[in-house]
Amino acid sequence: xxxxxxDAPQYRERLKTxxxxxxxxxxxxxxxxxxxVLRERKRAEExxxxxxxxxxxxxxxxxxxxxxxxxxxxxxxxxxxxxxDKELSAADTxxxxxETKTLLSGETDHLNAIMTIKPGAGGTESQDWASILLRMxxxxxxxxxxxxxxLDETPGEEAGIKSATVQFSGENAYGLLAGETGVHRLVRIxxxxxxxxxxxxxxxxxxxxxxxxxxxxxxxPEDLRVDTFRSGGKGGQNVNxxxxxxxxxxxxxxxxxxxxAQRSQGKNREMAMKMLRSRLYDEEVKKRQAHxxxxxxxxxxxxxxxxxxxxxxxxxxxxxxxxTKFEVGDVDRVMDGDLDPFIRSYLMAKKTxxxxxxxxxDDGELA
Numbered sequence: 001x002x003x004x005x006x007d008a009p010q011y012r013e014r015l016k017t018x019x020x021x022x023x024x025x026x027x028x029x030x031x032x033x034x035x036x037v038l039r040e041r042k043r044a045e046e047x048x049x050x051x052x053x054x055x056x057x058x059x060x061x062x063x064x065x066x067x068x069x070x071x072x073x074x075x076x077x078x079x080x081x082x083x084x085d086k087e088l089s090a091a092d093t094x095x096x097x098x099e100t101k102t103l104l105s106g107e108t109d110h111l112n113a114i115m116t117i118k119p120g121a122g123g124t125e126s127q128d129w130a131s132i133l134l135r136m137x138x139x140x141x142x143x144x145x146x147x148x149x150x151l152d153e154t155p156g157e158e159a160g161i162k163s164a165t166v167q168f169s170g171e172n173a174y175g176l177l178a179g180e181t182g183v184h185r186l187v188r189i190x191x192x193x194x195x196x197x198x199x200x201x202x203x204x205x206x207x208x209x210x211x212x213x214x215x216x217x218x219x220x221p222e223d224l225r226v227d228t229f230r231s232g233g234k235g236g237q238n239v240n241x242x243x244x245x246x247x248x249x250x251x252x253x254x255x256x257x258x259x260x261a262q263r264s265q266g267k268n269r270e271m272a273m274k275m276l277r278s279r280l281y282d283e284e285v286k287k288r289q290a291h292x293x294x295x296x297x298x299x300x301x302x303x304x305x306x307x308x309x310x311x312x313x314x315x316x317x318x319x320x321x322x323x324t325k326f327e328v329g330d331v332d333r334v335m336d337g338d339l340d341p342f343i344r345s346y347l348m349a350k351k352t353x354x355x356x357x358x359x360x361x362d363d364g365e366l367a
Contacts, residue, residue: 011051058091113168117206153260198314228246
């Protein structure tokens with residue numbers, strides 16, 4: 001019924017090997033290697049548990065089918081068929097989640113993610129769109145049981161936000177969200193236009209991995225400019241009274257990060273430094289791959305004008321990813337955080353096609 005998603009016997013053999021390494025008296029002599037082994041062991045255990053659950057699901061489905069075939073009472077047979085439908089739906093959801101996990105094997109996929117959302121040109125319209133995207137990703141995290149902490153937020157002058165930075169903590173956070181990097185386009189009747197005209201708004205999403213402290217990123221103190229300021233919004237007694245918020249500028253690269261989520265300046269500085277390390281790591285990776293990127297047509301250009309997804313609310317309702325051509329008509333459900341189908345289709349397309357288009361279809365939007 002389910003098909004082979006992974007080779008369970010292979011993982012069982014690998015787990016035996018890993019368990020033997022953990023039992024070695026000198027296992028903890030190399031802390032970094034030991035942590036790597038423990039992470040691999042955890043993955044093997046998860047795959048074996050998944051195999052056992054798939055076997056259980058398959059057995060339950062087969063049982064319902066046999067019972068329904070043998071049942072002569074129409075009412076009871078219909079009840080069995082309803083239960084079978086629920087089992088099949090649950091199985092489909094679980095298998096989809098497993099398929100997504102098997103596509104996350106990158107070096108940084110397992111790390112936490114730091115997302116920055118910024119509006120494009122267009123003032124209040126785009127700022128409102130940026131805030132809608134922020135809510136969508138926060139709701140997605142809530143659905144996934146993933147922690148999401150708003151590290152920095154600059155409110156718009158009339159509505160929406162000028163920028164927001166969020167840390168997502170959970171299993172494969174970066175691997176799941178990396179494909180959201182790019183320009184997102186909204187087409188709707190503007191709530192800020194008295195003439196009720198149709199408007200197109202843009203906002204950019206940028207996602208980087210939160211780099212593990214064990215990865216060395218050389219940051220010289222003399223290359224930093226640290227500014228403190230008063231946090232905005234609701235919070236503890238220090239908010240708007242003491243300069244607890246921190247902004248750090250890395251002078252050589254002109255990278256600027258800020259954090260005002262915590263109540264103490266020290267904690268905000270610590271988080272800001274983590275954000276800076278992640279940004280510098282991302283920049284270094286880009287430099288190392290610059291030549292390859294020019295030749296790799298599957299690389300996504302995240303500049304404005306190359307939007308990855310359109311959210312159309314007028315004259316029809318449709319959300320479409322221009323790279324995978326995957327689309328959903330239930331706009332409200334997606335905006336309420338149901339992003340997994342888009343994430344899964346992107347990962348599968350990236351894995352199987354090796355090339356992702358980013359040119360949008362012409363849906364007749366008005367500027």
